Amino acid sequence: MKIKKILLLSLIPLSVFASNVKISTEYLEGERLYKQTCVSCHGMHGETNQDMQLTVKPRRLKESILSQSQMVKMISDGGHAWGAHSDIMPAFKYVFEEEQIENIALYVTTAFNYERTAKVKKLLLESKPAINDVKKRTRMGKKIFKRNCSLCHGVTGNGDSVYVEQSKENQQFLFPYDLTKILLDEDQIFLYAKFGGHFWGTDKKDMPSWKKKYNDGKLKAVAEYINEKIKKTSK
Amino acid sequence: MKKIVTTSLVALALVVSANAKNWEVDQKGKTFVPSALTVHKGDTITFKNSDPFAHNAYTDEETNEFDVGMQATGKETKMTVNSAESFSVECAIHPNMLLEVTVE
Numbered sequence: 001m002k003i004k005k006i007l008l009l010s011l012i013p014l015s016v017f018a019s020n021v022k023i024s025t026e027y028l029e030g031e032r033l034y035k036q037t038c039v040s041c042h043g044m045h046g047e048t049n050q051d052m053q054l055t056v057k058p059r060r061l062k063e064s065i066l067s068q069s070q071m072v073k074m075i076s077d078g079g080h081a082w083g084a085h086s087d088i089m090p091a092f093k094y095v096f097e098e099e100q101i102e103n104i105a106l107y108v109t110t111a112f113n114y115e116r117t118a119k120v121k122k123l124l125l126e127s128k129p130a131i132n133d134v135k136k137r138t139r140m141g142k143k144i145f146k147r148n149c150s151l152c153h154g155v156t157g158n159g160d161s162v163y164v165e166q167s168k169e170n171q172q173f174l175f176p177y178d179l180t181k182i183l184l185d186e187d188q189i190f191l192y193a194k195f196g197g198h199f200w201g202t203d204k205k206d207m208p209s210w211k212k213k214y215n216d217g218k219l220k221a222v223a224e225y226i227n228e229k230i231k232k233t234s235k
Numbered sequence: 236m237k238k239i240v241t242t243s244l245v246a247l248a249l250v251v252s253a254n255a256k257n258w259e260v261d262q263k264g265k266t267f268v269p270s271a272l273t274v275h276k277g278d279t280i281t282f283k284n285s286d287p288f289a290h291n292a293y294t295d296e297e298t299n300e301f302d303v304g305m306q307a308t309g310k311e312t313k314m315t316v317n318s319a320e321s322f323s324v325e326c327a328i329h330p331n332m333l334l335e336v337t338v339e
Binding site: 147148151152162163166167169170171172174208209210212213214 | 325
């Protein structure tokens with residue numbers, strides 16, 4: 001009995017070690033692939049390569065709102081598949097195996113976006129609650145969407161709008177997301193609308209912060225409206 | 236008697252419209268210039284857009300409700316101040332733009 005216990009106890013550190021090695025191997029593989037491929041656009045520490053002469057600069061990954069699993073989808077399918085009008089972020093599923101993509105996402109979220117989960121949780125906890133009345137909330141969300149969001153994102157939310165077309169005439173290139181395809185969940189849409197794109201890693205400030213204009217209740221209403229009525233991707 | 240009243244009303248309206256002033260507000264660098272105006276009922280405000288992108292000035296205040304709509308670069312749109320109540324004007328695209336209009 002005593003020997004069995006000793007044997008068991010000696011096995012625990014071994015299993016922990018093995019599990020660490022496994023994580024570490026995946027992490028190291030992710031790091032290797034990141035430094036080999038992603039670094040040229042997103043920078044060594046996810047801060048974005050500022051020397052790139054592009055209209056739309058790559059996102060600062062260390063501030064991205066995407067979770068690890070959402071990041072896997074983004075790396076795999078590319079930005080365009082998930083609503084970006086610019087196709088600067090390619091689909092890496094044609095380059096890497098699924099496991100390699102998972103390793104890259106693991107590396108990014110562990111190495112320089114490790115504060116994301118806590119940051120999102122904190123901002124949500126600090127926010128004021130949504131309005132209780134469902135009908136009122138839906139009406140409010142729809143009204144704000146039509147009044148403000150649709151001017152850039154289009155009436156159906158697909159990113160085609162008069163504003164975008166008019167801006168092109170003056171060499172102002174805007175790339176509002178196709179909201180029918182976005183990866184973000186309702187809470188993330190709320191946080192994105194509240195703080196704006198720049199806060200979540202975009203170089204340009206085309207997607208403004210709406211927190212001065214609308215309170216949390218109203219922004220939550222529009223986030224729910226976008227999530228329920230505009231977004232077509234699986235909930 | 237009726238003719239006198241009608242004539243004086245028409246005259247009054249003419250005096251009011253003759254005194255009505257047009258105010259110009261530019262939209263430049265994602266701000267209203269000027270950002271505050273003091274006007275009188277019956278005055279008009281012309282909204283210009285000097286930015287290289289569109290704006291959409293509007294107010295939701297019931298008494299002076301208006302919506303310029305999508306206004307391209309270089310375009311001008313005029314609105315009339317119909318009520319004696321003060322109001323604020325915003326841009327539907329750029330949430331930090333604000334124009335305070337005081338009606339005296």
